[in-house]
Structures are given as C-alpha cells and as structure tokens.
Amino acid sequence: MNTRIGRLGLGGLLLVGAVQTALAEEAPAPSQPAAATSSAGRLSVGETILTVGGFLQADAVLTDQSSQDQLSPSGGEPLNTQRFLIRRGHLFVEASRRMLRAAVELDANTIKGMALGLARAELALGKARPTWNWELALGLVRIPFGLEVREWDPDRFFLERSNVSRALFPGNFDLGARAQVSWRFLRAQVAAMNGNPLGDASFPARDPNSAKDFVGRLGMDATVATKVHVTAGVSSLKGTGFHPGTPATKNVLVWNDQNEDGMVQLSEIQIIPGRAATPSRNFSRFAVGADSRIGLAIPRLGNSVLFGEVIWGSNLDRGLRPADPIASGRDLREFGWVVGASQEFTSWVGLGVRYDFYNPDVDASRQTPTVLVPRDVSFHTWTFTLSWGGFAHDRLMLEYQHNRNALGVASDGSPTTLAADTLTLRGQMVF
Amino acid sequence: MSFRPGIWFLPLAVAACGGTSSDTGLEAAVRVAGGQFYPGSIDKLASADVPTVVDVLNSQNVIIPGLQNKQISGRLDPGSTAVAIGFSGDIGYWILPADVPDADSPTQPTFHASLSFSPSLPQTSYDLIVRAATPPNTIGPATHVALDVEPSLPPTGGLVVSLWWDTGSDLDLHVVDPYGVEIWAGNINSYDRYSTLPAPDAGAMSEAGILDFDSNAGCVIDGRCNENVVWSVAAPAGDYVARVDTFSLCGNSAARWTVEALFDGVSLGKAEGEALPASQRFSKGKGSGVTALSFTVASP
Numbered sequence: 001m002n003t004r005i006g007r008l009g010l011g012g013l014l015l016v017g018a019v020q021t022a023l024a025e026e027a028p029a030p031s032q033p034a035a036a037t038s039s040a041g042r043l044s045v046g047e048t049i050l051t052v053g054g055f056l057q058a059d060a061v062l063t064d065q066s067s068q069d070q071l072s073p074s075g076g077e078p079l080n081t082q083r084f085l086i087r088r089g090h091l092f093v094e095a096s097r098r099m100l101r102a103a104v105e106l107d108a109n110t111i112k113g114m115a116l117g118l119a120r121a122e123l124a125l126g127k128a129r130p131t132w133n134w135e136l137a138l139g140l141v142r143i144p145f146g147l148e149v150r151e152w153d154p155d156r157f158f159l160e161r162s163n164v165s166r167a168l169f170p171g172n173f174d175l176g177a178r179a180q181v182s183w184r185f186l187r188a189q190v191a192a193m194n195g196n197p198l199g200d201a202s203f204p205a206r207d208p209n210s211a212k213d214f215v216g217r218l219g220m221d222a223t224v225a226t227k228v229h230v231t232a233g234v235s236s237l238k239g240t241g242f243h244p245g246t247p248a249t250k251n252v253l254v255w256n257d258q259n260e261d262g263m264v265q266l267s268e269i270q271i272i273p274g275r276a277a278t279p280s281r282n283f284s285r286f287a288v289g290a291d292s293r294i295g296l297a298i299p300r301l302g303n304s305v306l307f308g309e310v311i312w313g314s315n316l317d318r319g320l321r322p323a324d325p326i327a328s329g330r331d332l333r334e335f336g337w338v339v340g341a342s343q344e345f346t347s348w349v350g351l352g353v354r355y356d357f358y359n360p361d362v363d364a365s366r367q368t369p370t371v372l373v374p375r376d377v378s379f380h381t382w383t384f385t386l387s388w389g390g391f392a393h394d395r396l397m398l399e400y401q402h403n404r405n406a407l408g409v410a411s412d413g414s415p416t417t418l419a420a421d422t423l424t425l426r427g428q429m430v431f
Numbered sequence: 432m433s434f435r436p437g438i439w440f441l442p443l444a445v446a447a448c449g450g451t452s453s454d455t456g457l458e459a460a461v462r463v464a465g466g467q468f469y470p471g472s473i474d475k476l477a478s479a480d481v482p483t484v485v486d487v488l489n490s491q492n493v494i495i496p497g498l499q500n501k502q503i504s505g506r507l508d509p510g511s512t513a514v515a516i517g518f519s520g521d522i523g524y525w526i527l528p529a530d531v532p533d534a535d536s537p538t539q540p541t542f543h544a545s546l547s548f549s550p551s552l553p554q555t556s557y558d559l560i561v562r563a564a565t566p567p568n569t570i571g572p573a574t575h576v577a578l579d580v581e582p583s584l585p586p587t588g589g590l591v592v593s594l595w596w597d598t599g600s601d602l603d604l605h606v607v608d609p610y611g612v613e614i615w616a617g618n619i620n621s622y623d624r625y626s627t628l629p630a631p632d633a634g635a636m637s638e639a640g641i642l643d644f645d646s647n648a649g650c651v652i653d654g655r656c657n658e659n660v661v662w663s664v665a666a667p668a669g670d671y672v673a674r675v676d677t678f679s680l681c682g683n684s685a686a687r688w689t690v691e692a693l694f695d696g697v698s699l700g701k702a703e704g705e706a707l708p709a710s711q712r713f714s715k716g717k718g719s720g721v722t723a724l725s726f727t728v729a730s731p
Contacts, residue, residue, distance in 0.1 A: 065453060068453070068454060068455060070455060070457050258490065260491035368529075369531055369541075370532075370540070408450065408451035409513070409527075410467075411526050411564055412513050412568050413512040413526065413527075413529060413564065416450075417451065418450060418453050419451060419452060
C-alpha cells in the first residue's frame with residue numbers, strides 16, 4: 001500500500017478520495033498509513049464523493065517535573081499537568097466533485113478546558129495526471145513549510161513536533177491561498193497566508209495587518225530503490241509581523257509606603273502621568289529551512305526512518321517566546337534543528353529517538369553585576385518513544401522527554417535548567 | 432499522591448537527573464519576586480567565609496500576614512553574583528541575581544528584593560536570612576534580619592458589623608440601622624442629610640455607620656474578601672439587620688461567608704452561610720441579599 005501511494009503521487013490521491021488527498025500533503029513515506037484510507041467512510045451521491053473520517057489522540061501525562069498542585073499566581077490557571085486529556089479529536093468531512101474538493105475538519109480537545117474549533121477548512125480546485133498534477137486551495141490550509149509542519153498528526157512517530165517547529169509554526173494550518181504542483185518526483189508549493197496560524201500566541205486565525213506571509217517549499221519525493229523512499233526539500237517564508245500599539249492612559253497617583261508606617265506622606269505619592277496612545281507597527285520576518293527524510297523498508301522487520309530538519313529565522317517565533325523586535329529594540333534571530341530516527345520491529349513494536357535544539361534568540365545577553373555577557377537561551381530536548389500497535393495508525397505510545405533549557409536560576413545567579421522532563425502515554429486511533 | 436515513574440523506570444530516571452525545581456514556592460512563608468525557589472532550608476546550605484553581605488536596608492521590622500512588596504536591598508562583597516533569601520526553618524529559599532553596583536560603592540554588587548509573606552503567617556518572630564553567592568555555587572555566611580509578625584487588626588469602633596468570605600467572589604454586606612437606613616456599597620454612610628427623624632446635627636456624619644470597603648467589586652479581585660460597617664462612636668439603640676448579597680461568584684462555585692456584630696468588642700451575634708450560583712439571580716441594589724443576622728443594641 002505504501003509503495004502504491006508513492007507511485008500514485010498527489011494527483012492520484014486527489015481522484016481516489018479526499019482522505020488520500022489529506023495524507024498525500026504530508027510527504028508520503030514508508031510509514032504512510034493504509035488504515036486511514038480503508039477505515040474512512042465514503043459515500044457517492046451522483047458525481048459527489050463524500051468522505052467522513054477522523055482520529056483521536058488521548059493522553060495520560062504520567063509525570064511532568066514542572067507540574068504543581070497550585071494555580072498560577074498571575075492567571076489563575078492550574079499548574080498541574082499530570083492529567084488525562086484529549087490532545088486531539090478530529091472529525092472531517094470531505095466532498096469531491098470533478099475538479100473541486102471541499103473539506104471541513106473539526107478539532108475537539110481538552111488542553112485548556114473543553115474546546116471545539118476548526119482545524120482545517122479548504123476549498124480546492126485541482127487536476128491530476130499520471131505523472132503530474134496541480135491544485136489551488138483556499139481557506140484554512142496546511143502551511144507548506146519544512147517537514148514536521150506538513151506532517152499529518154497521526155503519521156508522526158513522536159507525540160508532538162519539535163520545539164523549533166512549534167515555536168516558529170505554533171499551528172500546522174493558517175488561513176490563506178495555496179498552490180501546489182508536482183511532476184514525477186518533484187514537488188512545489190507556494191502560499192500567501194495571514195501569518196497568524198492556529199495556535200499563534202497573539203492573534204490565532206486572525207490577521208492584525210494587511211500584509212501577508214509568503215511561504216513555499218521546493219522538494220522531491222521519490223522511491224529511489226524498491227525499498228528506499230526519500231523526501232527532501234528547502235522551504236522559505238517571508239512575511240510581516242505585528243507589534244500591537246497601546247491605548248491612551250490616564251494620570252494615576254500611586255502611593256508607595258516606603259517607610260512602611262502605614263501613613264500616607266507626600267513624599268510617598270508618585271504621579272504617573274497619562275500617556276498618549278502608541279500606534280501599532282509592522283516588522284519584517286523570515287525563515288529558511290531544509291529538511292530530509294529517508295525511509296527504508298526492511299523485509300520481515302519493518303520500516304526504518306531517518307529524518308532531519310534545520311531552520312533559520314528572524315522575528316518569527318510565534319509560540320514559545322514570541323518575537324517582537326519593536327519591543328526588544330533589535331531583531332531576534334532564531335535557529336533550530338532536529339534529527340531523529342525510528343525503527344519498526346515487526347508491525348507491532350516501534351522505537352524512536354529524536355534530539356532537537358532551538359535557540360529563540362541567538363544574540364541574547366544578560367547583565368551580571370559588572371559586565372554584560374552572552375546568554376544561552378536555547379532549548380535542548382531528547383525524546384524517546386516506544387510505540388505498540390498492530391494496525392497502522394492505531395497504536396499505544398509511551399514517550400519520555402528530557403528537556404534542557406535556560407529558564408532556571410542557579411544558586412550563583414547564572415541561568416540553568418528548570419526541571420521539565422515528562423513521561424506521557426498516548427492512545428491513538430484513526431477512523 | 433503524585434505518580435513518580437523514576438522508581439521503576441530506571442533508565443529514564445537516570446536521564447532525568449539535573450535541573451532546578453520548578454516549584455513556584457507558593458507554600459513558602461516568604462516569597463521573593465523574580466527569584467528562583469529552591470526547596471530546603473537556607474540554614475543548612477554549606478557555607479563559605481566569603482562572599483558576605485555588606486549591609487541590608489530594611490525600613491520596618493514589623494510585618495503583617497499577607498503583606499506584599501516589602502522592599503529590602505543591600506550591598507554584597509565584590510565578586511558576588513547572587514543572593515539567597517529565606518526565613519530560617521522555612522521549606523525553601525530564593526535565589527535572586529545580583530544587581531549592578533551603586534555609584535557610591537562601584538565595586539560592590541547590590542540586590543533589591545521585593546518580598547511577599549504568606550497570609551497564614553503565625554504571629555511570632557522570624558529570622559530573615561540573606562546570604563551572598565558567587566560562582567561556582569559558593570554561598571557565604573548568613574546575615575540576619577529580625578521580622579516580627581503582628582496580626583492585622585479588625586477595625587475598632589462602638590459597633591462593628593463584619594463580613595468575611597473564602598473565595599475571590601464579589602459579596603456585599605448590607606446593614607439596616609434602627610432608622611431603616613441601609614448601608615451598603617451603594618450608600619456607604621448611614622448619615623442622611625434629608626432625614627427628619629432624628630434631626631441631623633453637625634457631627635452626625637462622622638457618627639454614622641460607614642462601610643469601609645467594597646471588596647472584589649465588579650470581580651476586580653483584591654483578595655481582601657472582607658467588608659465592615661463601623662460606627663466609630665456609640666451606635667443608635669434599636670434593631671439592626673445584616674444581609675449578605677451575592678453580587679457575583681466571579682466564576683467560583685461557591686463562597687462560604689461569616690457575619691459577626693461586635694459591640695464594644697463583645698459579640699452580639701454571629702452567622703455563617705454559603706453563597707451558591709443560585710444566590711446570584713436576585714436583583715441587586717438596596718434591599719437585596721439574604722438576611723444573615725438580626726441583633727439589638729440596647730439603650731445606654
């Protein structure tokens with residue numbers, strides 16, 4: 001089945017059904033699912049083919065070093081993260097008729113309480129041939145950048161994307177228009193998008209400025225030998241970020257009881273003059289990246305996958321440490337990479353390991369009592385995943401993450417790692 | 432009970448070693464804004480002879496439970512990069528990076544700490560310990576600052592009617608005096624200039640019952656959760672009614688409240704109750720709320 005999908009390419013998938021189309025966007029690999037297509041319900045009404053399907057990912061966070069049985073002093077949010085939760089519950093309906101395809105996908109989750117929202121909504125026009133195809137899509141579409149962003153969630157061997165991917169692209173989908181074309185093994189995708197994907201820390205699924213982000217990827221997707229599948233590409237993003245202005249403020253008198261006598265003295269009253277509103281401003285941002293994945297189907301053992309991705313960016317962090325060069329007074333340069341490997345042992349058991357590095361500000365510095373010194377604010381994560389399951393995407397996963405960061409303060413005042421290791425169990429089913 | 436897989440998941444537990452605690456220190460008696468919390472007693476840290484704390488500036492040695500933003504500052508030995516602050520015997524201490532030196536002592540790093548104290552701090556004396564630190568993780572001897580905890584006193588007066596509650600909800604105290612005047616957030620003073628019975632005189636306004644504070648008004652949570660109506664001088668004799676109005680639970684599931692009337696320090700009555708979501712549905716304003724307490728002030 002996997003080999004068949006690779007031969008058909010995107011165009012063939014467009015014709016045979018909407019689910020296959022969704023999967024084809026995610027860079028087919030030896031581990032490409034068969035169950036998803038076979039388990040999705042399909043109904044033909046005249047010329048229209050309706051497809052219904054979805055997937056569920058239910059998590060049990062067994063331990064998290066950062067978890068506490070407290071509420072956040074600032075926002076009142078629970079700090080306990082050792083819990084059961086629905087990470088993703090997706091349900092989609094796709095309709096295809098001649099060259100047209102429409103899809104709506106909903107996501108229900110309990111990450112921050114019960115939530116139900118759009119995960120994907122696109123209208124596409126496309127044509128497929130045996131060796132080439134093209135498609136134009138409009139709506140809430142997948143961002144054509146890199147490897148991990150384009151990957152379908154149940155396809156991913158690990159529970160979540162790497163830090164660099166989640167920081168620069170907090171969601172896989174953004175509102176915009178996308179064009180993609182493939183010829184034999186070559187793939188090209190370009191898109192004009194709002195630049196505020198689902199999951200954006202400031203304006204998710206909205207667009208505070210009229211400028212659009214332009215994203216594209218040029219790559220290849222080929223079965224080099226009978227058992228070897230190679231995916232590789234380079235990606236780029238050029239866009240415009242938004243620094244929010246502030247409303248006008250009134251004059252305020254503040255009493256600061258400096259001598260702590262509980263009495264108001266004139267010298268303790270501070271006048272904070274009101275300020276005029278400040279305008280919002282735009283700023284430039286960009287990213288370039290390169291990615292590759294090599295899959296090897298080993299007879300009687302299973303699939304081996306080796307992958308890697310590297311991204312350079314500027315002012316693009318929208319998730320982990322949102323970049324705002326207007327507020328910081330300088331451009332914030334990001335750099336990150338990820339490498340990983342997974343190995344199936346028969347069709348029942350799989351093991352994977354991944355290492356990812358992300359530095360949200362390579363020029364960061366900190367003031368010591370005497371000098372200004374460079375500061376390493378990078379995140380390093382080792383991820384180990386054990387997967388068990390006998391039916392393609394339907395599996396049970398146990399994942400341990402060892403995190404290293406610079407969020408803590410050592411006893412001598414220097415930055416150090418704030419403990420944040422996690423152990424998570426996930427059950428997943430595609431239907 | 433939290434699940435600790437490190438016990439049985441040995442390889443992963445080995446990989447997990449390292450990293451400072453992510454405990455926010457909310458259960459500590461003293462908290463330092465912007466500091467890193469470390470579980471363990473500050474007294475038991477291995478001590479070196481240097482670096483030392485040169486001096487500590489502290490305005491007041493008397494604190495009240497729940498006090499916020501108490502400022503202390505000081506100077507440290509040259510080469511110091513951080514300061515450890517905590518109560519002797521507390522469950523943990525705080526590490527705060529040192530600041531740049533002042534102009535008048537350019538070689539000595541400084542520190543500026545904003546302290547907050549637990550609202551449940553017992554009334555006793557505490558030993559605040561300040562210790563300078565320098566790389567690599569060397570902590571110097573302790574400098575001691577004595578702090579005495581005094582309770583926050585309830586308002587005093589001839590007659591005090593108090594309402595307390597336990598969650599960040601907007602509850603309002605309404606007190607009706609013997610003349611039928613209702614004191615509440617919409618009428619904080621029982622003095623009625625248009626009243627003819629009894630005829631007001633020049634000192635009547637200051638002698639009236641006054642609501643001291645509208646706590647958590649409009650769900651802007653101030654954390655006080657306490658309102659008092661106070662007659663600073665002799666309250667008029669007669670029958671009083673105290674009501675509790677649940678303006679809003681502000682998202683909480685309930686609020687347990689207590690109302691007490693004190694006449695010259697002697698309790699005239701006490702009542703307890705619970706505000707539930709259903710309590711919010713009544714109209715708000717004068718006359719609203721449930722009757723919590725009725726009491727009589729005798730003629731002198």
